[in-house]
Amino acid sequence: MDTGDMSNYQSNGEFDLVEFTAAKNITYYSCCPEPYPDITFTIKLRRRPMFYVFNLILPCVLINGIGECVVCCLFCIVESFVSFTALWEVL
Known part of the structure; x- marks a missing residue:
C-alpha cells in the first residue's frame, strides 16, 4: 500500500x-x-471532541451566565425589525 x-x-x-x-x-x-484494475483509497479520520465543546456547548453556557448577552441579542432583533420596516416603507 502506498500513501x-x-x-x-x-x-x-x-x-x-x-x-x-x-x-x-x-x-x-x-x-x-x-x-x-481499480484503486482503493482508505481514509482514516479522528474526530476532535473539543470542536463541539468550543462551538456548541460553551456558547450556550456563556449566554446563560451573562445577562448582557441576552439584552444585546434582543436589541439586535429589535434593530433588525425597525430596519426592515423602514426599508419596506421605502419600497
Missing part, C-alpha cells in the same frame, strides 16, 4: 487525518481475458 497524494490537503477543525492509503487491485474475470 495518497497529500499536496492539496487542507486541514479541518473538526477532524484529524490519521491515515490516507491507496492500493491498486487487478482483477481477472472468467468471462474476459483482459485485466480490470
Whole structure:
C-alpha cells in the first residue's frame, strides 16, 4: 500500500487525518481475458471532541451566565425589525 497524494490537503477543525492509503487491485474475470484494475483509497479520520465543546456547548453556557448577552441579542432583533420596516416603507 502506498500513501495518497497529500499536496492539496487542507486541514479541518473538526477532524484529524490519521491515515490516507491507496492500493491498486487487478482483477481477472472468467468471462474476459483482459485485466480490470481499480484503486482503493482508505481514509482514516479522528474526530476532535473539543470542536463541539468550543462551538456548541460553551456558547450556550456563556449566554446563560451573562445577562448582557441576552439584552444585546434582543436589541439586535429589535434593530433588525425597525430596519426592515423602514426599508419596506421605502419600497
